[in-house]
Amino acid sequence: MASQITHIIYCQKYFDRVKSSDFENPPDHATRKYLLDHKDEFMLGSIFPDIRRIDIKLKRRQTHLFFDPVDLNFEKLSAFEAGWKFHLYCDMRREEILEKYDFYSLKYATDFWCLPGKFLEDELVYDQYANWEKLANYFNNIPPLTVDLVPRETLSLWYAINAKYFERKPDSKAMSIILSKLPSLAGIANEIIKIVDKLRKDKKAVEILSKVKDEII
Numbered sequence: 423m424a425s426q427i428t429h430i431i432y433c434q435k436y437f438d439r440v441k442s443s444d445f446e447n448p449p450d451h452a453t454r455k456y457l458l459d460h461k462d463e464f465m466l467g468s469i470f471p472d473i474r475r476i477d478i479k480l481k482r483r484q485t486h487l488f489f490d491p492v493d494l495n496f497e498k499l500s501a502f503e504a505g506w507k508f509h510l511y512c513d514m515r516r517e518e519i520l521e522k523y524d525f526y527s528l529k530y531a532t533d534f535w536c537l538p539g540k541f542l543e544d545e546l547v548y549d550q551y552a553n554w555e556k557l558a559n560y561f562n563n564i565p566p567l568t569v570d571l572v573p574r575e576t577l578s579l580w581y582a583i584n585a586k587y588f589e590r591k592p593d594s595k596a597m598s599i600i601l602s603k604l605p606s607l608a609g610i611a612n613e614i615i616k617i618v619d620k621l622r623k624d625k626k627a628v629e630i631l632s633k634v635k636d637e638i639i
Contacts, residue, residue: 425537425542426584427551427592429468432512432638434551437461439639449518453497460501462560466581467505469561470513470569475604477572485570486510494639502567512638519637523630530617531627534610538617541597543631545622546607548591550635594619618630 439445440454449457457464471488474480489507492514496504526532531539551557561581569577587600594615601611621627 462502464505467502558585
């Protein structure tokens, strides 16, 4: 999996490709137009699966094994559902890319369930998106979505946490703050950030993580 800023960048890469139709099996015209008209809702969906970070009752299989197959076919899905499915596709594709470049052989790369590398990638790709303020406002005022897995209050909290995280380019302090809001990770936030700091100094780690956004789609 990637972290939340990174997933937004992946969405932006996807929409860039959709606009140009420059990839295999692009969506049909109707689906293409629908997704382009509902980009914000697609991005909302792309952040949804990791909501289990604040709802410890949710199991990973409930949010990450929801679609079969996991591909780029978004016909008959709402924009939110399409973004949700896209998140799962990107998680899978990201792992393929990191394995290709042997990222997990690097020191610290697998510490704390590989989370430090995900947060470092957020920092590296943040500047690739230009409308964080607009997106943060949207996440703070989400539309009347209904998702059976979680109550509305949990949805609102999840997107508000991420809206705050989106406000500026993340550094170790910002990463520590968002980790402190995630019940399963708050107690080890400082330890995770120490590993982020170490990976940040690893030129090979930075080089590999910087490549993922360009190869994700």
